[in-house]
Amino acid sequence: MKQKQRRIDLQPWQDSKAKPYIHLEGVSKEFNGVLAVDDVTLSIFQEEFFSLLGPSGCGKTTLLRMLSGFEMPTKGKIYIDGVDVTRRPAYDRPVNMMFQSYALFPHMTVEQNIAFGLKQERIPRAEIQERVKEVLKLVQMEKYGSRAPHQLSGGQKQRVALARSLVKRPKLLLLDEPLAALDKRLREQTQFELVNIQEKVGITFIMVTHDQEEAMTMSTRLGVMDHGRLRQVSTPNEVYEYPNSEYVADFIGSINKFEGLVTEVDDNHILVDSEETGSELYVGHSADAPVGSHVKVAIRPEKMMIDHAAPNQKKNVTKGIVRDIGYLGDVSIYHVELKSGKIVLATQPNLVRLAERPVTWDDTVYLFWRAENSIVLTA
């Protein structure tokens, strides 16, 4: 996974004395008896770029709409910079939102669109003009101020929408799938731009997305949601390397899981006996799993090593036949069938060209991994 190296390496969530900037306290939202958001408690710190990630219908958009004031929570409280805003209407919150459809007013020019929010605050005209100019420069759209929205391309509309939501200098900016309407190439380029702009203006961002790559690339931290609940809140790296549940592990990237019985636990390792691999699995960290309990040991495909020759280790190794190879250009994904019938994925960088590849279809190969690269999933 690529992650942009962040300039701010402070990690306020690590500091127990740090004061959260945005705080949700036991927030729930019910629609006709169905819980869309279920008891979410979450603290977000100043200047964070936080992502809410989850499949459609997981409640992430509802959560965003409660922060913006378009929905009122059924239960719970929302604080922004220490102020309870739970019952405040959308027009009376220090929060702005960038809509998925961009929602540019079709009957106004780019400049008028951006100035709209400032006009509501009755700011003097000269200052409005100056701030509009400034923000247009920030998103590199100075030349397009007098255009109408329908004269802009998708990427330009996205910039104008961003400018319009930034110009009021909100305490919190919400982004609802901000890049979903762009094509892949433009999206990747815009991801970094958006992060750069966020760092420049120093506004706290909360983004909703279903695209895990987007969330990983852009966020300081992300929250994985499922059925209205927050399943895990952590840094992209942490969520990827140490998912706290099978759900999170499956949702972010792909992962191989082996069922097994815990035979040994202590402070720095766990030993699991797995029928699926036909070997003992040694996990290099401890977990809350007593001896005799059923657990799953999970390893990411790119951490799997693959070779014809047996490795120099007795644990964390299994054997199978290559059934399929997915060629992606930079990497290949090997689908290896174990004796138990289980298919294991192993990703290998294509260091040599396709024709010279050492491992090919129907080869019998060994799969093995380092003890510190596997994790135990108990939930």
Add this chain to the structure above:
Amino acid sequence: MQNKLSPFLKTMMIFGYAFLYLPILTLIIFSFNSSRQVTVWQGFSTQWYTALLQDEALLKSLWISIQVATSAATLAVILGTLAAISLVRFGRFKGRGFFGILTTAPMIMPEVITGLSLLLLFVGLEQIIGWPHGRGILTITFAHTTLCMAYVTIIVRGRLADMDVSLEEAALDLGARPIKVFTAIILPIIFPALLSGWLLAFALSLDDLVIASFVAGPGSSTLPMVIFSSIRFGITPQINALATLIITTVAIGVMIAGWLMHRKK
């Protein structure tokens, strides 16, 4: 793409347009006829236009019709827009379906029934609360508003349903209060629908004979009522002249409206 029409389609098209516009064309031509006979061409003359300008009863009824149509169309646009907004934007309130049917009912109701029931209503109201006093321009306006509002509601409702809700949310989010959202965002965006609703309502009101006949009082005959009653004494080419003037005005109005809307796009 080939733009050539097959001979069959061409013939159908010519017949179709002829069917629609030949009567109107005949009417216009005969308005310049010098004969008193409506169906026999004698020679070119503008005498009927001169006669028209001297026919006070006809001109008075035209003035009444324009007054009624203007106020009825304006009222219908206001009420119809409010109805459309409550139907589209206020969620599923209790009785929403019933309300939706009620607003459009005057459209499918036979005009005779609408006219009669409104007449009974006005008479009943006058007996109970003493208002509206008698029948005249006011009652015709109310009756036409009832009819036209149904059409306006449907037009505005369609436009509102097409409008992205997030535009309103974006305006709220940027600090505009609901009233401001309505005047600064919703109104300008649905304006074309309001304009076409108004024009349609105006045309409907100008055109109506049946309902007006029920609810009109002495001295408040509308143009269609006067024309219709004049048929009994034999139609004069004066009516042709008047119709020609109305058609010309409407055509110019439609062209201007079309041009304005095209320019906005």
